[in-house]
Amino acid sequence: MTLPLPLLLLLLLCFISYSGSSSISVSGLKGGIVTLSCGSEDREIVDISLFHRSKKIPVCERNCSGRVCKEGSCDVIINNLIYRDAGKYFLHVYYNNDQTEVKRLMLEYKLHIHDEISVKKGEQLKLDVLLTNADKVERNSGSGWTELWRRGHGVSSDGLSVSLTISNFTANDTGSYRVLDSNNETLITVTVTESRTESKGKLDTDDDHKPNEQHNHWVIVPSVCGALLVLAAVIVFVVIRKHQCQNRNADHDPFQGVPMQERE
Structure with missing residues (x-):
């Protein structure tokens, strides 16, 4: 037997009761995330519905890649916040009170978006x-x-x-x-x-160059001095060796001390 529509609606109202609504203030940074917490984790959730500006917002529940996702039993996460996300939200949470009755918890959220801009x-x-x-x-x-x-x-x-x-x-x-x-x-x-x-970058660039210039200065100067010292040592060594060779040749010269006229 088919029941008349008014009677069906009356029976539906008997099975569904409504709890009061509460207002929750939440805030998030533009580009960030925010959680609309339902606070009903201990209940057996049947379904949830999210509304914003009188429009129903699709909520992804499994393997989500969208901006609005369900977490846990009835929490809703909004990712990558934009300005248009600001305003009031209504979350309807349907849960079982017992085996025969379904209740609806209606939560109201006021989402405030923060942003910082440098111009x-x-x-x-x-x-x-x-x-x-x-x-x-x-x-x-x-x-x-x-x-x-x-x-x-x-x-x-x-x-x-x-x-x-x-x-x-x-x-x-x-x-x-x-x-x-x-x-x-x-x-x-x-x-x-x-x-x-721009100006800070210029200062940073100048500061970055100054230590390098000092570093290069203190690295290059010891290298040049070292090369000069090595060159001087080589010259001294050559002079000493030449002097020693001259003395050695003089010691082995049989005509040493003989005038040049008499050597012939």
């Missing part, structure tokens, strides 16, 4: 942070937060376009940038510093 003076700074759930962007250069952009209100900085791009970066553009949603909750925080790579 050279005069170069372009582009922040791709205008998410669909972004409501405003603020900057703090040490004197408090200043609003740069608000959805529907344009931009308050002349150097900043709607795409949050600074075409000619200067030291005044350094600081912390944060993106907030309509509930004034932070989605993304980016710390921007001025890059010293």
Whole structure:
């Protein structure tokens, strides 16, 4: 016998009960990983579902190579974080309470993405942070937060376009940038510093050469001195030997002491 659809739905609601939701704040670095922990390892998990911005996110459970993977019984790991990952997540965990009843645990997460960027003076700074759930962007250069952009209100900085791009970066553009949603909750925080790579690299190059020059100097000079000493020793030896040969020849000369006129 086939039961009417309303009765089937009623029976389903009788078998599935809902537990309350909780809010968990998590954060991760751009390009890093974050874990959405369910805290239900001791339960018999039937299924899990992950939602972000009202969309269901596929979660890989076995032999995973994707960005979103299941770990353990119901933890979810998000790899290679990007700006778009920021925001609220809802994890539905279905588990068995006994042999006849299935319960659902609904967990809410608020994911905050951190990032650090170093920009050279005069170069372009582009922040791709205008998410669909972004409501405003603020900057703090040490004197408090200043609003740069608000959805529907344009931009308050002349150097900043709607795409949050600074075409000619200067030291005044350094600081912390944060993106907030309509509930004034932070989605993304980016710390921007001025890059010293070029000048530092030049200093490092100069420093690297100086020790080598000193090393070469102290290596080459002893070599030249040694060669000169050897040459001087050779000359002294030749002079002494020549002198000795002359004396030896004089000792064996039968006409030694005889005038040249009388030798004939």
